[in-house]
Amino acid sequence: MAEPPQKIVVRFAPSPTGYLHLGSARTGLYNYIFARRNAGHFILRIEDTDLSRSTDEAILQIVSSMREMGLEWDEGPEAPGAHAPYRQTERQPIYHEYIEKLVGSGQLYACFCTPEELETERQAAQAEKRAWVYSGKCRALPAEDAERRRAAGEPWTLRMRVPPGKTVFHDLLRGPVEFDNDTFGDFIVQRSDGTITYNLAVVVDDVSMEISHVIRGDDHISNTPKQVVIYEALGAAVPEFLHMPLLFGTDKKKLSKRHGATKLEQLTAEGFLVDVVRNYLCFLSAEFDESMIAWTLDDLVEKFDVLKLGTSASIFDPEKLRWMNGRFIRQLGDVELGERLEEYLTRVGFYREPAAVEVLAKAGPEALAAAVEGAESAHAPALPPDEEQEGLTRILAPLVREKMDVLADFIPMAGWFFRPLAFGDEAVERLQATPSAAEVLREAAVVLAGLDVWAVERIEPLVRELPQRLGVKPKAVFAALRLGMSGQSVTPGLFESLWVLGRDDAVGRLSTAAALL
């Protein structure tokens, strides 16, 4: 790898207007990977210039989502460093310092046009189907006049004196991108209330934080020439830009609540694993490689090249994520799967009320996620498994591994082990529809009760010889037993399930079911 020409410093700058959605999370991820990969520095900055929409709560959420993904920052909230502070609201003095500089060098000028005047101009332009850019009316106002009007209390803004010509910047993914300066004209950098405008704030932050590479969504491409103009006015080095393609929902619109899960926490509540979500997010806009499903963050840093990203927007596909999650689960060892399951089931409150959570799980992932969120915001303590539940979870883990895509799948599949036998109407009907069910159940109970060593290898042959002995089709025997022990038609392997129940419970359940018919 070529020696980096300078110290690499990147930043991720979300605005705290809500939770961190997957699109932003992805931007954070790429920044992190790029920084680590190049032995660079990663700064987390909070763009809370928009006071009305920013909340401290949101900052906390962002911080926690970043941590959950393992994206540690070198500098930022809770990790102060040389470039503090990290909230734009706390950086006002810095902005004004730079503003002074620009005013001093004549790059900025005061504009007294009122919003109404500008609006009129804009409307006129629109009526003529003409592009509107600021006319530059106040551009040549003599300094004395400006001073006098200011003193008189007239409201004014500060505009950038944009030079004529073109502005070209380099994009790491697309090469040179060119804009005509007169397509945007002299833009405002300081509002009449003295606050600073977005484009100025970003540039000042990036300059003062010595950012070398700006990695952000491609919705910022159009802002970039204005920012470059500011860099140049400041005499600062223009960083490299990498505008990454946006992430859309299945309807090709920006990801929003309507698309189901749009934040990490919701996905994990539905039983997706962060490891997988991270890799999925990373590999959108890049060539898929099956081996990457199990990659760790460190693997991504080592092997994933942000410069190889595609340039067109991609759509978030929950189906593929689900498949990837299943693949990931299947390559997990017994112990680790057991741990993950335990952690997950605790979080969704399964151990507290298995039956109730089972109902939720059957209602769908959204219901489950909503319940988790509700519990967490109410700060209800998660109830860890008792000894018996823990043992059961561990034993079951390898038996359900092949059947799960998300951890939540465990609940409908194996939830019945954790509660007393119960039959729904459908289960009873199925049982009654199964030939000789009562006889099969009774006979199986008797045979199993007589088994001295309770092991899968002993249970299986016993059950397998039942069909012939009773003159019933094998399928009917298995179906009756499955329904009889669990009350449902989908379970882990039959012999293993009987074994997990233990002799007494298994025999008891089968007898109970038989009595029902």
Added chain:
RNA sequence: GGCGCAUUCGUCUAGGGGCCUAGGACGCCGCCCUCUCACGGCGGUAACACGGGUUCGAAUCCCGUAUGCGCUACCA
């Protein structure tokens, strides 16, 4: 309206002038395996937005058009 970015199977993508009668993955369909559901295996379905060039030859280069998205604010 102006400017910009984008445009290969339904979705994520490979492809950077001949290797492409366009490859892989998810999904979907079928078959096999099988005690249910799955896993797994095998096979199939399906795309270069359109129109012009350039070239012996274009998915690949150029120009238009269309579509989508973004910016066009004293939003970020």
